Structures are given as structure tokens and as C-alpha cells.
Amino acid sequence: MNQPDETEINERRDFLKTGVLGALAACGSAVCSCKSDSRQIQIEPGKKIKLLSPDGELVEVDESELRHIHKTVGVSTSEARQGIPGKKFVMVIDLAKCKNARKCVTACQKMHHLPEEKEWLSVKLMQDNEQGSPYWFPKTCFHCDDPPCVKVCPVDATFKRSDGLVLIDNERCIGCKFCMAACPYSTRVFNWDEPKVSDKLACIPYSPETSVPSKVGTVEKCDFCPDMVREGKLPDCVTACPNGVFYFGDEVEDVVTNGDETIRFSQIIAERAGYRYAEDLGTKPRVYYLPPRDRIFPVERGLEDKPEELKERFKGILDAGADEK
């Protein structure tokens, strides 16, 4: 066997870092045999990158394609049920900074290979009372500590982990949708028909930590990107947000970060009067909101340059607000 030269080794290291090795191992080699009759996702060509395949072959891969399969092959289902030891993940969402840029939504969709109409993360326009002014409200799964969805699941397909995450095993799920009826926050989505999954994706071994690929007749939802977290990275919505709205972190370490700024979790909740949505339901969400005080953007900015279809969603609320003024 030829001794690999210096650059190749470096490339290989980079490759490991980007974490696509597993994906290629599953899909790049001849082992891959799974087929999907769904349409192929189109990728714009970009820079070619040389990578070493598990068979020891040097292959050229398009950069855009690399980003596409951004997740590693997740941990096994039994491991995914355990959670990451010693952690208690928590999210803080600063409503004062959100202007409905929707980068979180699109990043989440891209990274989880979701179609445009499927939103695990959605941005709502909220108005707490008639006098209150509307504000943008990004809504992830709340990963409740007393999750109503987990309680009602008849087959243990959705479960609560030691690190606080609520995940779904879509190979276990029977699709009864009871969890969707039980979730008071309408977080969960159902695959009403065969999801459009590219051939490559269809080959990736499923893990509850990656939630990829989607399966028809099963439930899915925001998973807090545990595969990223396992690598010490932030969930995609956090890094995608241009305004640093999302802070993600660990309650045990008492620290959350939005990528730019790292703060004490307990301190920011205390100082900024952090609250949890519908606290009175007793579900104990792991997502905290900072009230939209001293907002950076006027709420109308959230509709700038947005397609008509999107503006239509919020019509009632903003119109009513405008009339009053």
C-alpha cells in the first residue's frame, strides 16, 4: 500500500472534523443499496474537495454536497435513548432581538432535509393582550421536563433523555398521533405522505439523534440537534440566527451561548425576567423566553422582503395593530 502523503492526511483530518465520514461510509461505497423513488434534490455545483473514502480511495466531492450531508451518522438507537451524561440542555430565546429573519427556520429545514412547508421550528407573531404590541416568537420543541407527549405514547417511541431532550424513534413510532394531540404547543409534525428524500439521504442509517431520513406515517419534531451537540457544536438554528436570538447551553454548567456571547443561564433568566411559555400547564419546558423589552427591531421589519404567502399568515394581527395606531 502506498504511503499517503502529507496533504492527504491533512485532508483526511479535515474530513473527520467535518464529520461526513460516516455518511460517506454508508453511501459512498458500493454497500449502499437502498433506493428511493423520490425525486433527487438538486445541488448547485461548487468547489471540489478531495476526500479519502473508507476504502482508501481518493474521491472528489462537491463542496455543496458535503454541506448537504452535514450530519454524521447518528449514534445507535439504544445509545440515543440514553442522553449525554452529565448534561441538562437548555435554550434561551431572546424575543427582544427577533425580527422574523427566518434564518433559523430555513437552516433547520436545510440541515434536517425538510421540505419548505415542513417547519419543525416556526416563528409565530404573538400578541399577549389587546393593548400589547405584537412580537415575533420563535418556537422550537420545548423539550419539557414533564412532557405530555411522552406520557401518552403507547410504544415508547418518543422518550425523555437524561440530558433533558425529548426525541422520537421513527422506527418505533406507529403513527397514532396521540403525542400530537397531547402536545399543547403543536410542536409535532406528521409525514402524511411519502417524504421526498434524496437517494443519498435514504441510505443514511436512521438515528433518533439525527432524525434523518423522514419516514411516512411517523411523527417528527425539533430535536435540538443532539448529533451536533455531541460534537460540541451548537444547534443549527442558534448558529444561523443573524441576531443572536437563540442561546443554547447546559443548565448544569449554568451557561448558555448564542455563538457570539456566552452568559450565565441563571443570571440572564433572573435579570431579564425569563419565563416559560404557558408555565401554568405544568409541563416544565426547557426553553426559556426573555420578554420582548427594549426591542432592537420594530415588529413590521419582520415582514420586509417576505413573500406574500408569508405575509398572509400574520395578516389579522398586524393589520389590527396598524389600525389602532
Added chain:
Amino acid sequence: MNLNQKQTEALKKFAPQIESYSRKAMMWVYILLVPMALAGYALYVQITKGHVVTGMRDNVVWGLYIANFIFFIGISYAGAVISGFLHLLNVEWRKPIIRIAELITVIATLIGPVYILLCIGRLDRLHHLVAYARLQSPITWDVLAISTYLFGGILFLYLASIKDFAIYRDATDLNIPGWRRRLYSALALNYQDHPEQKKAVAVSMNLLSIMIIPLAIIVHSVLSWIFGMTLRPGWHSTIFGPYFVLAAIYSGTGVLIAAMWIFRKVYDLKDYLQDKHFISLGIIMMALGGAYGYFTFSEYLTDWYSSEKWNGEVLTKLFDLNQYGWLFLFANVAGILVPIIIVAIPKFRKPDLITIAAVFMVIAMWVKRYLIVVPTLETPLLPMQDTRIEYTHYTATWVEWALTFGGIATFFLLFTLASKFMTVVSISEFETEPGKDE
């Protein structure tokens, strides 16, 4: 088996019905096969294309199917409670109606759970319900309760029929093919009317009728808890258990009255299913209607008076004539007022009118189940803010309607087949005190 005079008469009367299918009966069966075939096609479409062919979407995750499920399990109470309860109290006039009541129980309990299966996205993983069963889930409670209940219902019907099977076996003048006689013979378990055999049947019947009542209460309670255990407005109510149980007995009584009327008409059974049966059941229906009305009033008054935001939103939809107002009005007028008024006024207390009231009530009860399921799901806590109309508002598709009518047709078909296999009035029940029914 030796038959007394009354039994011989009854058997003679019923013989033509179980001996063969008249042309009319065959026509009726063919007519029923049409909606069933359509339902079969709808099922094929749903299985091949996924649940996208239904009107259900992410907010309204359940629809017609669940309403049908509650409805069918509800009407199954005809046998479980009416005949179980009347059996325990040893009410004499129950005897000609128990067979019909128990057939309703078994057939409805067979059809009801099919609608739950239609709601399940991955039927190929149905075994997970057993393999990974979690006792915390109300669905697991339902699986356990309904399967036990179905088994109990079948056993109850069977025990009550053993004597009849023995009678059919021994009735030499009954013109039936040999295989059917052998089948009756097998089903009769060598019943010869020995005193100890009599006692064994009587004791097991008593035991089962005691067991079937709590079982029936459990079934509809756990069914209601599928809704009651969630944090949803309009569902999260402490009276949902008893409310559902009562509604179930009530609608079961209505279906029993309607079934009696049909058999009385079609098989000309005026001497067996007499006016007094309609009046007695009518009075039971009225009493249940009063109780059901009280529960309904209590439930909605509490929600409306305290005016909690999310409950209020559901109520607004139910009261708004442009939304569910008319349906809600119909459900309460036809489902509560009509049966009470018809039975309460002696002038109206006639089999035909009681039956019309019962039919309206049964339809109203179906509408009520729909109104329990859909408006709540259309009222999530967070604003929906979705431009896809099917995601914010539920409209059943042809697939769901086809499967609904297919289920009703199956109910009629199984009932027709059963009435051709065994007499709709239990012959052996005339044994103890012959002539007392006159």
C-alpha cells in the same frame, strides 16, 4: 331438547328467517356490498398513498375516524349495559330483546376499533403496541379494555345462545343444510338441558353480566381519557369519563330501539317485540337523555361561565352559527330535547315516534362525537398562522366518508347475516315461565 308449546310456536315463526334468504334479503345484501366495496377502494387508496388522502393534517390530527370509533364503541353498550343490567335485575320483558342487544354489542365492538386502525400511520408496526407496550399510555388502556370487552361480549352472546343452538340442532323440521346442523351441534357443546348444564349456563351468565357492566364502564372511560388526559381546551375535563359512559349507554339504547323497530317490521314480529318493549326502552332512553342533558349542561356551563381563554375559544366556535353552531344546536335539540319530549308526553309514546326520536338521537350523538374531536383540535394554544386551509380547518375527504359509510354498511350486513344464522329473538328464553308474556 324438548320444547314447550311457546317455544315450538316461536321456532315455527322464526324458521323461515333462518332457513333461507328471501329475494328481498339478497337484494339488501347486494345493496350493502356497494358502500362496502367503495370503502374497500378508499382503504386501498389510503394505504397506498398515505394519510394525505384524508382531511387530517398537523393541527387536526384526528377526524371522522375517531368520531366513528367513539360512536361504534358507544352503541355497543346496547348489549353490555342494557341486557347485562336488565339480566341482573331479572327484568322479565328483556327476554325478547337481549339477542338483538347482544348482537349490537359484538358487531359494533368489532367495527369500532377498525377506525382506530385507520388513524394509525404505520399499520405494519401494529405489533409494537404489544411488543413495546407502555402502561402509562391511555392507548394501551384502550387496547387492553376493548379487547377484553370484545371477548366478554362475544362470550356473553355465546352463552346466551347455547340453548338456542341446541334447539336448532334438535329441530328436525327446520329445513337447513347438514353443515349448518353440524355447526349448531358443535356450538351447542352437547347441551341437553340437564339440570347441571342449566345451572352452569345460568351461573356463568350471571357472572358475565356482573363482569360486563364494570368492563363496559372501563371501556368508555379509558376512551374518554384519550381526550381527557390531554391539556386541550374542551377535552381536559374531569367529567369526561362518566359523560362518555352515559352518552354511550344512551346512544346504545337508541340503536337498540331502531334495530327492534326494523326487525319487527321486516320479520313481522309484533307478537314478540311488542309496544311495551318500545315504551319500556323509551322510558329508559328518556331517563338517560335527562342525565345526558344534565352532564352536557354542566360541562358547557362550567367552561362558559369561568370563561378561561382557551376553553372560551372552543365554545365560541360551537356557539357561532357560521362555524359549528348549527351542528351543536342539532346535537343538543335532537340528542336531548326530542327524545325526552317524545317519551314524556303519553300521546307521543308510540313505537314509531319513539323510534324516530331514537334515530334522531343516534345521529345527534354521532354529530356530538364529531364536535368533541374536531373543534378542539382546530383550537391549538399557540396561534396556527398557516395559510394552508387544510392545516387550519378540517374537512373530511371522500376517503373518510366512504370508510364511514362502509362501516355502517358492514354493521348492517353483519347484523343481517347474524339474523339469518340465529333467531333475533332467543327461543329458549320462553322456557321458564311459559305464557307469562301474554
